[in-house]
Every structure is written in structure tokens, then in C-alpha cells.
Amino acid sequence: MNNNQIVNNNKNxxxxxxxxLAKNKxxxxxxxxxxxxxxxxxxxxxxxxxxxxxxxxxxxxxxxxEKLFEKADKPDKVAALGVKKLEKILYGVGFYHVxxxxxxxxxxxxxxxxxxxxxxxxxIELPGVGRKTANIALSRIFGKNTLGxxxxxxxISNRLxxxxxxxxxxxxxxxxxxxxxxxxRSLNRNFVALGQTICLPRNPQCSICPLNKICxxxxxxxxxxx
Numbered sequence: 001m002n003n004n005q006i007v008n009n010n011k012n013x014x015x016x017x018x019x020x021l022a023k024n025k026x027x028x029x030x031x032x033x034x035x036x037x038x039x040x041x042x043x044x045x046x047x048x049x050x051x052x053x054x055x056x057x058x059x060x061x062x063x064x065x066e067k068l069f070e071k072a073d074k075p076d077k078v079a080a081l082g083v084k085k086l087e088k089i090l091y092g093v094g095f096y097h098v099x100x101x102x103x104x105x106x107x108x109x110x111x112x113x114x115x116x117x118x119x120x121x122x123x124i125e126l127p128g129v130g131r132k133t134a135n136i137a138l139s140r141i142f143g144k145n146t147l148g149x150x151x152x153x154x155x156i157s158n159r160l161x162x163x164x165x166x167x168x169x170x171x172x173x174x175x176x177x178x179x180x181x182x183x184x185r186s187l188n189r190n191f192v193a194l195g196q197t198i199c200l201p202r203n204p205q206c207s208i209c210p211l212n213k214i215c216x217x218x219x220x221x222x223x224x225x226x
Contacts, residue, residue, distance in 0.1 A: 010162045011178045013214060017160065018183050020210040021190040027210075030193035031058035036140075038062055043116050043141045044075060048103065050133045050140075054150075055094035058196070064093050075110035078103060102128025118142050132168065139185045147172055147179070148188045152195030159199065161216030 021027055035058045039045040045065070053061040068089050072078040078086070086100035093099060105127040110116060116137075117123045123134035136148030147153075149168040153175075157163045163174040179187055195201075198209045204220065206212050 007177060011180075013160075014162055014175075014178050014183075015180060016214060017162070017211055018180075018187065018190065021194060022186075024194075024210045026197055026208070027190070027193045030196040031062070032189055032192045032196060034058070035062055036189075038065055038069075042073070044110065045069060045073065046140050047106075047116060047129075047133075047137045048078075050136050050148075051102065051106070051128050052090065052093050052099055054130075054133065056092075060092050064090055075107040078107040079111050099128060116141060118144075120146070131172075135172070136188060139188070143185070145181060145184045147176060147184050149175070150188070150192065151201075152192045152199075153188055155201060156191050156195055156199050159204075159215065159218050159220065160211065161218050164218075 035049060035053070039049050048068070049061060049065050052064065068078070068086075071089065072081055081089070081104075083100050083104045086103055087097055090096040090100050090103070106129070109126060117126065118138070118141075120131070120134050120138065123129055123137060124131060129137070132148045132150050134148075135146040136150075138144040138146045139148065149157075149172040151168075154165070154168045154171045157171050157175060158165060162178065163171055165171045165174055175187070176184070194209075194211075198205050199211075206215070206217065206220075209215065
């Protein structure tokens with residue numbers, strides 16, 4: 001099979017995958033959907049939640065941002081809390097000391113500029129905002145066709161066999177070659193939901209997975225039967 005045939009095959013496969021995920025009820029109950037509800041479609045809240053969620057379970061991030069947004073829900077109010085108070089509030093999320101400093105600096109910048117950057121280049125200049133966070137924020141805040149590749153998306157894409165990559169940045173580039181443009185924005189959400197409920201890092205529940213028959217199970221030594 002030549003490269004063009006592989007790409008076309010993966011294009012058809014990713015369409016089937018996205019269709020299956022959109023219909024699965026268990027996936028719809030994933031924490032990622034609760035997480036989105038906590039941001040109230042507020043651009044600043046979306047950016048903050050996405051930044052804080054890195055290396056942290058959504059359930060933990062939800063509890064932390066609820067506490068944070070009760071005290072401060074705008075850049076100037078968050079900056080006014082100071083780093084020490086932010087550290088206490090963010091306790092529980094991964095690398096909370098670092099994230100407290102980043103959130104403080106980011107909030108100071110946004111309180112002065114009055115706007116969130118609407119480009120990848122502008123977004124990643126903000127403290128604590130990497131490519132994954134920027135792409136997710138651009139998609140959810142501005143409706144841009146950007147793809148955020150986190151640990152779930154990277155792991156599942158390789159496990160399914162639709163890409164063969166070592167780094168999330170490479171996964172992003174390879175996925176963008178095969179995903180229908182209309183599905184770019186929804187892929188992160190659906191893959192994260194699958195990763196939180198069924199396609200777990202360890203002991204994935206393959207027998208109840210809607211993708212079981214088409215998944216190549218790359219890297220799996222055993223599966224769990226439920």
C-alpha cells in the first residue's frame with residue numbers, strides 16, 4: 001500500500017471513528033463535557049480552565065476553577081489575588097506553584113490589553129500557554145479550525161493506528177491531513193471523552209468500545225473484558 005492509499009484509508013477510518021463517537025452515550029457522560037459547562041462560554045474562563053487542566057484530571061480542575069471563579073472571574077480580579085493566594089486556590093492541580101505564577105502574569109497582561117489574542121502566535125506568547133492550550137482556546141473561544149492534541153488525542157490516535165507519531169506536534173500535523181474540516185474542532189473533545197471513559201491509558205475497556213472492531217490496538221499487550 002503506497003502513501004496515498006494509506007492516507008485515503010485513514011481518511012475513511014477517521015470519518016467512521018468520529019461517527020461512532022458522536023453516537024456513544026457512555027462517552028457523552030465524560031468529565032470533559034462537565035468541564036466545558038463550568039466556563040459559561042466565557043473566553044477568559046475557557047482560557048484559564050484549559051491552561052490549568054494540563055496534567056490534571058478534569059474533575060480536579062473543575063473543583064479548583066469553581067473555587068477560583070467564586071473569588072475572581074475576570075483578569076483584573078485574578079491578578080489582584082496575588083501569587084500566594086492563587087497557589088492556595090490552585091492546590092490540587094498539577095504543578096500548581098508554576099500555574100499560579102503563570103495565571104497571575106497572564107491575568108495582568110489581559111487586564112491591561114483587554115483582549116485575548118486570536119492567533120496561535122499571539123496566544124502562545126501568554127505565560128503558561130503552550131500549543132495545545134492555544135489551539136483548544138482558539139477553537140472554543142474564536143471558533144477557529146484548530147486542533148488541540150493532548151495526551152488523550154496523542155495516545156488514542158496512535159492506538160487506533162490512524163497515525164504513527166512520537167510527539168503531539170507530529171500527531172497534530174498528521175491528523176490534520178485526514179480529518180474532515182468540519183470535524184477538526186470536535187475531535188479533541190470526542191477523543192478526550194473516549195480517553196476518560198473507555199480508552200484508558202492502562203486497562204482500556206476494549207470490549208465495550210464502539211471502535212473495538214476497527215482499532216488496531218497499537219501498543220496494547222492485553223485488553224479488559226467487561
